Amino acid sequence: MVEAERRRRVSVIGTGYLGATTAACLAEMGFEVLGLDVDQAKIDTLRSGRVPFYEPGLDELLSANIEAGRLGFTTSYDEVAEFSDLHLVCVGTPQRDESGAADLRYVHSVIEELAPRLTRPSVVVGRSTVPVGTAAILAQRLTALAPVGSEAELGWSPEFLREGFGVEDTLRPNRIVIGTDSPRVEKAVRHLWQQQADEGVPVLVTDLQTAELVKVSANAFLATKISFINAMAEVSEAAGADVIQLAEALSYDDRIGGKFLGPGLGFGGGCLPKDIRAFMARADELGVEPALSFLREVDAINQRRRARTIDIARHLIGGDFAGRTVGVLGAAFKPNSDDIRDSPALDVASSIAAQGAQVTVYDPAALERAREAYPQLNYADSMLECARDADVVLLLTEWAEFREANPEDLSGVVAEKRIVDGRNALDPTFWRASGWTYRALGRQ
Template sequence: MRISVVGCGYLGAVHAASMAELGHDVVGVDVDEPKIAALAQARAPFYEPGFEDLLARTLATGRLRFTTDVADAAGAQVHFVCVGTPQKRGEYAADLRFVEAATESLLQVLAPGDLVVGKSTVPVGTAARLAEVVTEKVPGAVLVWNPEFLREGFAVQDTLHPDRLVYGLPGGADGETAKRTLDEVYADIVARGTPKVVTDYATAEMVKTAANSFLATKISFINAMAELCEATGADVLQLADAIGFDDRIGRKFLNAGLGFGGGCLPKDIRAFMARAGELGADQALTFLREVDNINMRRRIRMVELAREVCDGSLLGKRIAVLGAAFKPDSDDIRDSPALNVAAQLQLQGAVVCVTDPAAVDNSRRQWPQLDYADTPEEAAARADAVLVLTEWRQYRELDPVAFGQVVRQKRVLDGRNALDREAWTAAGWTYRALGRRAG
């Protein structure tokens, strides 16, 4: 099929290349000229394992191209809208300007029978409103909502091998036609027996925000337990293991530590709360406010813990921060807990040096006041404390004996409960972690 993808950021670029991998003829459209130029030369404008190889492979087939001119999307049968929905400045609500602009831009190339497929995460009610615009301006064109469920670091896998497909469709014959078209787009995925939920607009819009809200709640729950563990002397890692054996609970997302960040969970739960308030159902989601508060308290507690291990004062202390991205296998620093902690440490007088395998360049642009290093050893040279704030494999596998030779004081704060405490303490390190006894 001929497909266009409007918005070639993280979601759109991966989706465009993945659709070409599935055999479709794809054009990616974005107004950002440097980004389009990079993608056209098979250079990924962000770090995502496996994506650059996929990009080069699909460009070489001739089935994938990129443009800044939406007119090049004319003739496509299916148009995916993959633009961002950031949090509004000074508000909890989602900023829908980019979704609205992308949809508006497609009106000039849509033809009757074309499908507009929203993949962006939007507040409930957005699809119905945009559908009216599309059908009014281009009778016979149909809008559907097909939310994405990408995990950064696994985006290619999650696009080509998703754990489910969700179709939010209009009623009647248009909905049936749209379902058949989506089944054709995802033919290989559907043929593998991938679970599929065919539903209405509102349910499809809520699936992503409900899923992210649940995951955020689970993370904040175990971090609330970490607060109690610190007060009682219990061990949150053993607690998580014990309750995780209950298959009603499960062990995933019960990793206590610095909490969540990134471009999805924080802004999605806030937008969910804002939309519930607009609908007069705000009491249903008041618990998410505490989920958010618990998450932010973890950052404050990490700074307090650093002060504790540095003999009560951060002034003039050299602190190495291992990790800048909000999660490993990504260069995404949006709402990064690691960088937030690093900045707070510096404000309290510490000399902070940050390192990360992928996110140093992004961090330097956004946080130029911090110092940066290319390696953990360089960042930790003569350090009074080392903070592991993003659980990159490279940091989990550090040799505590060799690493101890570069620091001034063997004090490590494990912000992700990612290190082997016994190995580090055996090597002479003072080990501290959120929700665990001192080692």
């Protein structure tokens, strides 16, 4: 195979949210891509042109590039080692235990499996979110295990995908970070994203440690901003203020801005909660735990928003959930996703059910996953069915379907016109004019 052809080939190891999205988008950009996963069922689903999770636009991208012959999937490390000399590591790094530290077994497993098969000069680039210092350890192991020795080089290029916008964020990223001191690694990663760089996307080349810190630092900052405005919601409720007006006033300050100043139920999902906990755990290992101690309160504020939402709903129905009927709109941790990991909506729903209520949940995309994880809850296939006979309705994931709901339509099916807007997504004046008792976090 000529060098030019080989340079257009890339393997993507791990086909979860990050890996599947990366693989499909690189194929769309004209690369030949081979995705690897040890889960045969997942590979079979992807080969059929379907994504095993919900991400707008990804199914179409996947099937089109499989049909075009640019995208394939395998469970064989032998196959990916033969296929390409550039390998992207996109496996998960879940929370390990009560310490909050990241579970790195899957990242280490990739190196243990791939490195002994690297018989040609190769570049391995981590995309997964890992604690600072991980890449240096992996680089040493890669060199030690690879038959080509030091000609197998490792770099780190963190991802910045937002669930629900993964395709857009991959094809049109807001920055590209390359952690390496190797010209060959830098050249390989720049080649991947040359189109984006030509369009003006900033490319930053750093050392390995800085590259590892970028993603977790960004997530820690965003989590802090979310929890800050939710702390202001607590103060606003106590003082009789309106946190929505407060957030708007703050947003006009260019130093602060309005993004992530949406008060409500707080953050969840597979990134922010685990990443800030892993960041704290790593800081402790490095002997600088006090530097990130503020993140413990960020996490605590976030958890308190869930308890406060339950308190508001309980108060609305007279102080006791026992024997009551509750409709919950939302199961995914955010709209445009079916991800229920650390979902605030399902945490609230299950807590209310544990207090004796009949809880019915509806979500446009996450029902199947929710049913499997929370079988104690009831589920409906529409918003109206979810709200039927409800003593109170809770909006907990701000899908457009819920934001645009007509209160008159719901009025005909509920037992009582009471709603708790856990995301401050509705117009209180409009709902109150329709006869509803409306409550939201941080507002009177």
